[in-house]
Amino acid sequence: MSRFLSAKYAHLTPYTPGEQPRDQQYVKLNTNESPFPPSPGVQEAAAREAARLNLYSDPECTALKAAAAELYGVLPENVLPVNGSDEILYFAFLAFGDEQNPFAFADVSYGFYPIYAAFCGVPMREIPLDKDLAIDHRDYLGIREHILIANPNAPTGTCLPVDEIEAILRANPDRLVIIDEAYIDFGGVSCVPLIRRYDNLLVIQTFSKSRSLAGARLGFGVGCEALIRDLNTVKYSINPYNVNRMTQAAGVAAIRDNAYYENNARRIIRVREETAARLKALGFTVLPSKANFLFAASDKIGGEELYRTLKSRGVLVRHFGKERIRNFCRITIGTTEQMDILLDNIKAILDAKGC
Numbered sequence: 259m260s261r262f263l264s265a266k267y268a269h270l271t272p273y274t275p276g277e278q279p280r281d282q283q284y285v286k287l288n289t290n291e292s293p294f295p296p297s298p299g300v301q302e303a304a305a306r307e308a309a310r311l312n313l314y315s316d317p318e319c320t321a322l323k324a325a326a327a328e329l330y331g332v333l334p335e336n337v338l339p340v341n342g343s344d345e346i347l348y349f350a351f352l353a354f355g356d357e358q359n360p361f362a363f364a365d366v367s368y369g370f371y372p373i374y375a376a377f378c379g380v381p382m383r384e385i386p387l388d389k390d391l392a393i394d395h396r397d398y399l400g401i402r403e404h405i406l407i408a409n410p411n412a413p414t415g416t417c418l419p420v421d422e423i424e425a426i427l428r429a430n431p432d433r434l435v436i437i438d439e440a441y442i443d444f445g446g447v448s449c450v451p452l453i454r455r456y457d458n459l460l461v462i463q464t465f466s467k468s469r470s471l472a473g474a475r476l477g478f479g480v481g482c483e484a485l486i487r488d489l490n491t492v493k494y495s496i497n498p499y500n501v502n503r504m505t506q507a508a509g510v511a512a513i514r515d516n517a518y519y520e521n522n523a524r525r526i527i528r529v530r531e532e533t534a535a536r537l538k539a540l541g542f543t544v545l546p547s548k549a550n551f552l553f554a555a556s557d558k559i560g561g562e563e564l565y566r567t568l569k570s571r572g573v574l575v576r577h578f579g580k581e582r583i584r585n586f587c588r589i590t591i592g593t594t595e596q597m598d599i600l601l602d603n604i605k606a607i608l609d610a611k612g613c
């Protein structure tokens with residue numbers, strides 16, 4: 259730390275992103291990226307736009323907003339494109355959180371939530387998952403905090419049905435309910451249509467997972483016009499050109515090529531179900547997942563040991579040190595070939611331990 263760092267940041271613990279190693283080629287199943295490349299149309303659109311990088315991007319993201327509004331079945335005024343969904347989480351903590359307006363979220367959820375809360379000076383309450391490591395929506399009825407739920411949840415993969423989200427919205431009319439749908443395209447049902455009836459709902463989506471654009475940084479907030487206006491006030495106070503030209507063009511093309519991505523999501527779901535069955539056959543406990551990853555634990559090997567041994571064999575998965583989930587690893591669903599390599603390695607590791 260330099261002697262210039264503001265005292266208000268002296269005790270921050272920043273987010274630790276999943277490993278992006280450069281030392282060797284891994285079978286990379288640790289950060290929930292898509293194993294499929296962007297569609298050819300997206301690649302062409304981004305390359306074309308590269309020739310115009312001397313000009314600032316459209317701060318209103320006009321074309322992208324119109325395309326996203328059509329995709330989500332809402333009006334352009336209901337949509338805010340952002341630099342990855344992380345950015346809209348940040349905007350939301352800034353816009354809606356303060357001493358009088360704390361946030362509540364699950365004790366096991368996306369690791370960035372408590373970090374943004376701390377960074378923005380917003381008090382937080384972590385609500386424990388139930389005994390099956392799922393969110394019990396009844397814990398969120400009539401509470402005093404704004405609510406932030408990843409649905410499907412990460413890193414567990416479990417998903418709440420829309421009627422339970424609606425119960426939360428109804429029971430907290432004066433609290434904001436933010437539903438982070440980063441993984442919704444892998445089998446969950448989106449609550450975007452509810453924004454027409456609930457002015458306290460903000461839905462967050464990303465193109466990082468099902469739409470193969472993690473490296474482009476593109477996410478969306480969807481909510482009533484007033485919420486989007488508030489978030490725009492924050493955006494225009496920080497970084498009006500937050501979505502660059504190539505990403506805006508890539509996003510429009512990705513929406514045009516939606517069928518390609520829907521087909522990829524179906525492939526991921528199929529491989530996820532096959533992989534879950536194969537892990538269970540090896541004695542793993544596997545949580546029911548509606549995401550592009552599985553959360554799995556074995557009595558025969560600890561989560562950290564499995565993560566480390568797999569890494570030494572060239573397969574990267576994610577392990578979290580948090581007490582309640584220490585025994586688990588989060589495994590991104592890749593191609594069938596990648597999952598074959600993962601499972602062959604897990605079998606070999608268990609065999610070597612004599613299990």
Ligand SMILES: Cc1ncc(COP(=O)(O)O)c(C=O)c1O
Pocket residue numbers: 289290341342343344345368408411412438440463464465466472475476477
């Ligand atoms: C639940 C959840 N929300 C948001 C994000 C952020 O996604 P991005 O900033 O790439 O859109 C992630 C990334 O892994 C996530 O797991």
